[in-house]
Amino acid sequence: MADNKKKKLTPVQQQYQELAKQHEPQRPVLKNCLRAFVSGGLICLLGQAIQQMFIHWGGFNEKKAGDPTVAVLILISVILTSMGVYDKIAQWSGAGTAVPVTGFANTMASSAIEHRSEGLVLGVGAKMFKLAGPVIVFGTVAAFIVGILHWIFG
Amino acid sequence: MLRGHQSWEFQNKPVLLATATVVGPMEGQGPLGDDFDIVHEDLMLGQKSWEQAERTLLEEAVKLAVENAGLTKEQVQFFVGGDLTNQLISNSFAARSLTIPFIGVFGACSTSMESLALAAQLVDSGAASYVVAGTCSHNATAEKQFRYPTEYGAQKPPTAQHTVTGAGAAVVAPKGDGPVIARATIGRVVDMGIKDPFNMGAAMAPAAVDTIQTHLREFDLPPGYYDLIVTGDLAKVGYEIANDLFERNGVPLGQTQFADCGMMIYDYETQQVQAGASGCACSAVVTYGHLLKRMWRGEIRRLLVVATGSLLSPISYQQGESIPCIAHAVALENPE
Numbered sequence: 001m002a003d004n005k006k007k008k009l010t011p012v013q014q015q016y017q018e019l020a021k022q023h024e025p026q027r028p029v030l031k032n033c034l035r036a037f038v039s040g041g042l043i044c045l046l047g048q049a050i051q052q053m054f055i056h057w058g059g060f061n062e063k064k065a066g067d068p069t070v071a072v073l074i075l076i077s078v079i080l081t082s083m084g085v086y087d088k089i090a091q092w093s094g095a096g097t098a099v100p101v102t103g104f105a106n107t108m109a110s111s112a113i114e115h116r117s118e119g120l121v122l123g124v125g126a127k128m129f130k131l132a133g134p135v136i137v138f139g140t141v142a143a144f145i146v147g148i149l150h151w152i153f154g
Numbered sequence: 155m156l157r158g159h160q161s162w163e164f165q166n167k168p169v170l171l172a173t174a175t176v177v178g179p180m181e182g183q184g185p186l187g188d189d190f191d192i193v194h195e196d197l198m199l200g201q202k203s204w205e206q207a208e209r210t211l212l213e214e215a216v217k218l219a220v221e222n223a224g225l226t227k228e229q230v231q232f233f234v235g236g237d238l239t240n241q242l243i244s245n246s247f248a249a250r251s252l253t254i255p256f257i258g259v260f261g262a263c264s265t266s267m268e269s270l271a272l273a274a275q276l277v278d279s280g281a282a283s284y285v286v287a288g289t290c291s292h293n294a295t296a297e298k299q300f301r302y303p304t305e306y307g308a309q310k311p312p313t314a315q316h317t318v319t320g321a322g323a324a325v326v327a328p329k330g331d332g333p334v335i336a337r338a339t340i341g342r343v344v345d346m347g348i349k350d351p352f353n354m355g356a357a358m359a360p361a362a363v364d365t366i367q368t369h370l371r372e373f374d375l376p377p378g379y380y381d382l383i384v385t386g387d388l389a390k391v392g393y394e395i396a397n398d399l400f401e402r403n404g405v406p407l408g409q410t411q412f413a414d415c416g417m418m419i420y421d422y423e424t425q426q427v428q429a430g431a432s433g434c435a436c437s438a439v440v441t442y443g444h445l446l447k448r449m450w451r452g453e454i455r456r457l458l459v460v461a462t463g464s465l466l467s468p469i470s471y472q473q474g475e476s477i478p479c480i481a482h483a484v485a486l487e488n489p490e
């Protein structure tokens with residue numbers, strides 16, 4: 001793959017890209033992983049606490065308590081997005097805030113806010129799924145494939 | 155007058171009569187905050203959309219520049235300007251309310267010097283007596299158009315740059331008090347095959363180097379002729395690459411000061427800007443605000459501003475195309 005890409009470049013371009021690569025600061029992968037672990041873990045811990053609250057005081061059983069818990073997490077994420085805080089937290093946490101359900105809520109809320117100026121239908125309605133759309137599409141496709149495999153192999 | 159292959163020598167010595175800079179809150183809090191004419195505390199500027207806010211920045215800058223020049227807008231023949239928004243709406247909508255005959259140009263972040271070079275050429279050739287050159291960018295409109303929604307929580311890599319919210323405008327006149335626009339070099343498009351829109355500095359550095367070397371060659375000047383050579387928005391990554399390229403090409407850049415506007419406007423310690431600043435307004439507000447003040451104080455006598463631009467579109471990079479880049483150089487000199 002990498003060789004294939006290089007073939008399309010002239011020797012001068014290849015030489016330059018090697019030079020540019022040397023000056024490119026690397027993403028701090030280890031630090032990012034640790035931060036994602038901590039922040040993602042904290043969100044899950046919060047989710048767990050909310051779920052326990054619904055079980056203890058809300059009269060839900062463990063299975064049923066999942067739905068209102070997700071709703072509360074989404075609400076928190078949307079409020080933080082609207083206040084302009086979520087993206088600041090996300091720069092620190094990376095995947096930690098992107099992977100949980102809060103990240104999904106953030107993609108939809110941020111797109112909706114961003115395109116509000118273009119109207120409710122063509123702005124909010126149409127562009128709300130700009131970032132969340134691919135997740136839904138490929139999530140469904142993946143589920144379909146897994147479903148077929150499950151059906152074949154039992 | 156044409157000099158060499160792609161440079162202009164302005165023989166009638168047009169002057170930069172007056173400038174104006176308008177910036178947003180982050181730029182106002184940065185190290186150059188005091189050098190800007192108007193600092194807005196609200197990123198929306200009290201408007202209904204980011205796009206309207208961007209246009210307002212430019213309207214204010216142009217109006218103030220014309221006022222600072224002691225002129226009325228009726229005396230200005232042409233307004234040369236451009237920005238990053240699709241179809242240049244910030245500039246054309248601003249031109250609608252300014253009612254100055256308008257020449258729209260697109261050079262992405264190199265627009266500041268592209269418009270200034272053209273304005274100087276118009277005045278130098280006698281095609282106009284007063285021309286205003288202006289450009290603007292807004293962090294939120296640029297993010298919205300080129301990247302993700304502003305509130306979307308995507309982690310930016312260390313090579314990413316922060317688009318400046320602001321506008322800069324300059325009035326060019328045949329004579330008067332102010333630095334002389336001595337010469338300009340129009341850049342050619344250079345593409346080194348960089349595809350990452352989060353690494354614009356690396357994409358633009360070769361264009362900046364190409365234009366600076368061409369400029370020095372065509373005017374037969376050593377780098378030391380200038381007190382300061384400043385690039386537009388290469389930021390940390392691009393700046394280091396440019397230094398490396400000059401060294402490899404044997405350009406004795408040690409004779410002069412070499413700096414980058416994208417590394418001046420924000421405080422790396424306290425402001426989250428990754429590699430530095432970018433955007434049309436970056437070179438415009440740093441040059442028209444900060445660097446010109448230094449020229450007036452006599453700290454810089456000869457200045458070469460090389461504004462750099464990435465000529466990509468959201469479609470082109472999604473289709474996997476590389477990023478073509480350009481740089482335009484304009485030389486400003488204090489009269490002897």
